[in-house]
Amino acid sequence: MSSLSDLELLAFVFTPLVLTVALVACIWWYRSRNRPGNTDGPSQLLSAAARHMPADRSEWGDAMMAELIYLHGASFRWWFALGCARVALFPPATTAWPRYLFDTIKRLGPVCGILSVALPPLGLPILYFAAVAAEVFLIVDGVSTSEVMPAGVIGAIILVSIACMLSGLPLGIAGLVRREQLRWLSLMGPVVSISIFSYLLIVMHFVAGGPHGD
Amino acid sequence: MERSRRPSAQTAAVLLALVESSTKWRYGYDLCQQTGLKAGSMYPILMRLADRGLLATSWETDTPAGRPPRHLYRLTSDGRALAREQASTAECSPTYAAAKAKLAGLRPKLEGRR
Numbered sequence: 330m331s332s333l334s335d336l337e338l339l340a341f342v343f344t345p346l347v348l349t350v351a352l353v354a355c356i357w358w359y360r361s362r363n364r365p366g367n368t369d370g371p372s373q374l375l376s377a378a379a380r381h382m383p384a385d386r387s388e389w390g391d392a393m394m395a396e397l398i399y400l401h402g403a404s405f406r407w408w409f410a411l412g413c414a415r416v417a418l419f420p421p422a423t424t425a426w427p428r429y430l431f432d433t434i435k436r437l438g439p440v441c442g443i444l445s446v447a448l449p450p451l452g453l454p455i456l457y458f459a460a461v462a463a464e465v466f467l468i469v470d471g472v473s474t475s476e477v478m479p480a481g482v483i484g485a486i487i488l489v490s491i492a493c494m495l496s497g498l499p500l501g502i503a504g505l506v507r508r509e510q511l512r513w514l515s516l517m518g519p520v521v522s523i524s525i526f527s528y529l530l531i532v533m534h535f536v537a538g539g540p541h542g543d
Numbered sequence: 544m545e546r547s548r549r550p551s552a553q554t555a556a557v558l559l560a561l562v563e564s565s566t567k568w569r570y571g572y573d574l575c576q577q578t579g580l581k582a583g584s585m586y587p588i589l590m591r592l593a594d595r596g597l598l599a600t601s602w603e604t605d606t607p608a609g610r611p612p613r614h615l616y617r618l619t620s621d622g623r624a625l626a627r628e629q630a631s632t633a634e635c636s637p638t639y640a641a642a643k644a645k646l647a648g649l650r651p652k653l654e655g656r657r
Contacts, residue, residue, distance in 0.1 A: 388600075389590060392614030393582070396571045399613065409572070412583025421587045538572065 341532055342457040345525045346450040353446060356513060371410030372399060378414035383436055386420045392415065439509040445500035445518020448527045451496035459486040494529065497522025550629065553580055557588050559620045562626035563600070568615035589616060597622030625650060 358373075373420030375397055388534075393413040400406050422429040434440055501518025509515060550558065556578040559571065575585050592598035599619045603612040618626060 386590070387615075391611075392571065392600075393586060395611040395613045396582075398611060399570075400572060409575075409582045412581045413586060415583045416586045416590075421590050421594070479645060 338457075342453045345521075345528060346454060349446060349521055353514075353517075356517075360513075361425040369406070370408040371403075375410040375417070376412050381436060382411055382417050382420060383422035383432070385423070389420070390417055413460075439504060439511040439514050441500045441504035441507060442509050442511055442514030442518065445497040445504055446514050446521055448493045448500070449497040449518070449522045451526065452490045453529070455493060456486065456490040459483075459490075464516070494526050497525075553578075553584055554579065554588050554592070555629070556628040557585065557592070558618070558622070559630065561616065562623060562630070565618055565623050565626075570613050570618050571614065573618070592622065597625060 372394075375394055379387075379394055382390040393416070397406060397409055397413070400409055419433065424432065497518035497520075501515045501522070504515030504518065505512070557574060557580070560574055560577045571582070571585060571589065574580075574589075574624075575582055578585070589598060589600075593600055593616075597619055599617055599622075601615045603615055606612045
């Protein structure tokens with residue numbers, strides 16, 4: 330990896346994350362743009378969040394949606410929608426905390442689907458920031474990296490990073506088996522995982538010398 | 544068993560705003576503007592007040608054409624009693640001083656009173 334310049338290294342690390350976020354945003358926007366009443370971003374955001382409100386709070390989701398329709402000004406609408414979306418996803422608890430947590434996970438539904446798409450692109454940044462942290466320790470303490478960050482820790486970070494990259498596969502399958510909402514997220518997870526891992530192998534192959542590296 | 548505890552400064556501000564015009568139905572955003580609270584803080588407070596039977600909710604009946612009815616709020620008799628009781632008994636408390644100052648658009652000058 331050392332043959333990459335700083336800019337190339339940043340591009341290499343963050344490209345999967347940026348592409349995944351852009352892809353998810355595009356699919357979400359495409360799927361929600363034709364829903365009735367969703368005229369702009371704040372409405373789409375709030376209606377998406379309100380759909381996940383608990384049944385006994387659904388009236389409040391309607392209340393917040395109705396209030397939003399009367400507001401004018403993009404920034405007012407966005408701030409109002411963001412605040413309401415948070416309330417819609419995590420309304421005040423009416424039960425004890427363990428039960429509330431369990432109900433929230435169950436209610437929000439596509440937990441496996443969301444994680445299957447969110448975790449794989451975080452694998453490379455985790456590795457990158459660990460390397461940056463190691464460099465910082467090296468400069469501050471003036472000792473070798475190996476003393477500050479033992480081989481065991483480095484190995485663990487690499488394992489966590491690889492586990493993140495590959496987690497889209499089991500999590501996506503789990504999401505499909507659980508028949509979660511937003512099935513497309515569960516389908517996308519394995520694709521993201523395999524793509525990112527393949528991307529890592531291909532880049533490493535070329536950086537290490539490639540087919541004409543000698 | 545229902546816990547009885549002093550309301551937060553934000554809840555106090557909402558209670559004071561609602562008790563000021565206790566018979567009038569209020570909108571959520573209207574209350575946000577009056578108290579300076581964001582929607583993300585206002586709605587959980589309204590939900591908790593309604594859960595405790597302190598807030599009555601209703602839907603607007605006279606709406607402009609093509610617009611959905613808005614949710615309306617006002618204190619119940621229990622809510623009014625609690626708000627007035629809290630306001631009178633805790634007039635000197637920092638919580639209510641801050642809430643009142645916020646409603647009046649003023650910064651609390653607690654240091655100046657000492």
